Amino acid sequence: MQIEVSLFGQLREAVGRKTVEREVAEGATVAEVVAGLVDDYDGLASFLGDVGAGSPPDTEPGAGDANENGNGNGNGDESFAGKYVVTVNRQHVQQLDGPDTVLSDGDVLRLAPPVYGG
Numbered sequence: 001m002q003i004e005v006s007l008f009g010q011l012r013e014a015v016g017r018k019t020v021e022r023e024v025a026e027g028a029t030v031a032e033v034v035a036g037l038v039d040d041y042d043g044l045a046s047f048l049g050d051v052g053a054g055s056p057p058d059t060e061p062g063a064g065d066a067n068e069n070g071n072g073n074g075n076g077d078e079s080f081a082g083k084y085v086v087t088v089n090r091q092h093v094q095q096l097d098g099p100d101t102v103l104s105d106g107d108v109l110r111l112a113p114p115v116y117g118g
Contacts, residue, residue, distance in 0.1 A: 014043030
């Protein structure tokens with residue numbers, strides 16, 4: 001099945017393109033697609049890290065909570081989906097099944113750095 005991956009910010013710069021068309025297996029998840037992108041584009045590893053089945057294996061409970069400097073996302077998710085804005089067809093994956101969200105033919109996966117400010 002065919003999906004489109006739209007990249008923003010430093011992720012776009014690392015890949016050198018705004019969008020990437022991907023042929024993926026039926027039942028592929030967001031984490032599997034992102035892992036494939038990291039394998040294909042060396043520059044993404046420094047931003048997305050080692051992408052497995054979502055969360056890093058040694059993540060401790062509360063690891064995503066804000067530290068004393070106020071850094072962190074506060075939701076306990078330190079996977080790429082907790083560090084970046086990840087949407088499937090404009091719906092945030094955290095409202096779906098997180099990195100384990102199953103993709104369908106024609107889906108648009110968007111990866112963007114978070115925007116902070118006020």
